[in-house]
Amino acid sequence: MSEKGKNKENNLKKFDLQERFIDYAVRIINVSEQLPETKAGKHIASQILRSGTSPAPNYGEAQSAESKADFIHKLKVALKELRETEVWLKIIVRTKLIQPSTKLSPLLQETDELISILFKSIDTAKKKTE
Numbered sequence: 001m002s003e004k005g006k007n008k009e010n011n012l013k014k015f016d017l018q019e020r021f022i023d024y025a026v027r028i029i030n031v032s033e034q035l036p037e038t039k040a041g042k043h044i045a046s047q048i049l050r051s052g053t054s055p056a057p058n059y060g061e062a063q064s065a066e067s068k069a070d071f072i073h074k075l076k077v078a079l080k081e082l083r084e085t086e087v088w089l090k091i092i093v094r095t096k097l098i099q100p101s102t103k104l105s106p107l108l109q110e111t112d113e114l115i116s117i118l119f120k121s122i123d124t125a126k127k128k129t130e
């Protein structure tokens with residue numbers, strides 16, 4: 001594959017992942033809207049909105065990072081927020097705030113996949129700086 005073809009393929013992968021993070025944020029917003037108007041529901045909605053919508057813009061910022069260290073840092077922030085979101089999703093499932101809780105299984109799966117992708121990306125970027 002030519003160098004131009006490789007660059008186009010890399011840009012497509014980045015774009016697809018950015019779109020995936022945006023879709024994830026939309027799904028989190030939808031979950032927050034389904035939570036009950038109770039004290040717990042409002043608290044969890046606020047927390048999951050913050051953590052679950054944060055990875056998309058953080059990933060976007062990483063694409064324009066000023067250095068490799070800045071890139072890694074922004075990916076780590078996105079990873080931290082994804083892990084927090086995963087905990088909130090598990091709390092929602094265990095407290096049965098959204099029924100049936102199996103509705104959240106695909107979102108939990110996507111969370112795990114995005115965590116794995118970011119973890120691997122951070123690991124790869126670190127190895128390139130060594």
